[in-house]
Amino acid sequence: MTLNINSLGNNYNLLINSISTPRKAFTASNVQTGISDTFTPASELNPYLSESAIRQMILMNPQVVKILKNNGLKAEINIKELQKLAEGHLLWTKNIAAGIIGNLPSDIQKQINRQAVLQAAIFHDFGKVLIQNKIINKKSALNDKEKQIMNLHSELGYELLKTQKLSPETLELIKYHHQTPENTGYPINNTGFTYGLEAEILAVADKYSALIEKRSYKPALSKKEALEIIKQDYPQGGLVYDALVNYAGI
Numbered sequence: 441m442t443l444n445i446n447s448l449g450n451n452y453n454l455l456i457n458s459i460s461t462p463r464k465a466f467t468a469s470n471v472q473t474g475i476s477d478t479f480t481p482a483s484e485l486n487p488y489l490s491e492s493a494i495r496q497m498i499l500m501n502p503q504v505v506k507i508l509k510n511n512g513l514k515a516e517i518n519i520k521e522l523q524k525l526a527e528g529h530l531l532w533t534k535n536i537a538a539g540i541i542g543n544l545p546s547d548i549q550k551q552i553n554r555q556a557v558l559q560a561a562i563f564h565d566f567g568k569v570l571i572q573n574k575i576i577n578k579k580s581a582l583n584d585k586e587k588q589i590m591n592l593h594s595e596l597g598y599e600l601l602k603t604q605k606l607s608p609e610t611l612e613l614i615k616y617h618h619q620t621p622e623n624t625g626y627p628i629n630n631t632g633f634t635y636g637l638e639a640e641i642l643a644v645a646d647k648y649s650a651l652i653e654k655r656s657y658k659p660a661l662s663k664k665e666a667l668e669i670i671k672q673d674y675p676q677g678g679l680v681y682d683a684l685v686n687y688a689g690i
């Protein structure tokens with residue numbers, strides 16, 4: 441199985457980085473997505489949704505500033521983006537991941553670290569709180585430098601959150617949520633990260649969520665259209681894909 445999270449090319453970066461969801465948007469009745477479920481608010485993020493909380497987290501781990509400095513950046517806190525993510529993409533990714541897990545065969549479900557997947561889903565793009573708005577919400581394709589900065593978000597999220605009460609498994613999923621089964625992607629994996637079922641569920645939930653969300657440059661795809669795109673990664677089908685199809689109810 442080849443999971444090609446980047447199969448949408450440059451647009452995928454835009455797809456996963458541009459959320460235009462209004463606040464208090466927790467149900468399908470008031471957001472424009474292909475999702476028809478009622479979602480549980482992402483209350484796990486509440487303690488972090490202020491500039492002072494993020495500033496405190498930066499102070500707790502000097503590695504954050506070091507990464508920014510190495511890339512010619514200052515610690516600019518984009519709290520509005522984090523708030524949008526909290527009520528949109530992160531929330532949906534968590535609920536879709538839960539849906540996928542719930543539709544896996546029961547013996548497989550027992551093997552999954554459900555807590556780590558769901559916690560990672562809700563925090564996976566947390567590092568975007570340190571990515572400037574002009575990059576996050578750029579309507580055209582990112583240039584190489586901008587891409588390099590955008591790609592810092594998984595590592596920045598990991599470093600910001602490693603001083604918080606998250607499990608090592610959750611933190612690892614956050615850091616490597618843009619890794620592929622072929623060990624490509626970012627950041628470069630030098631720590632023995634193994635791409636397991638948990639990482640696959642998170643990647644598929646992330647991608648499906650991004651596809652069915654409305655973005656500034658594209659409408660929300662229907663569930664059917666989104667599944668057709670994800671199917672390209674699963675020409676022979678697969679456990680996680682089949683569970684997503686069941687969850688989507690198509």
Ligand SMILES: [Fe+2]
Nearest residue numbers: 456564565617
């Ligand atoms: Fe991401």
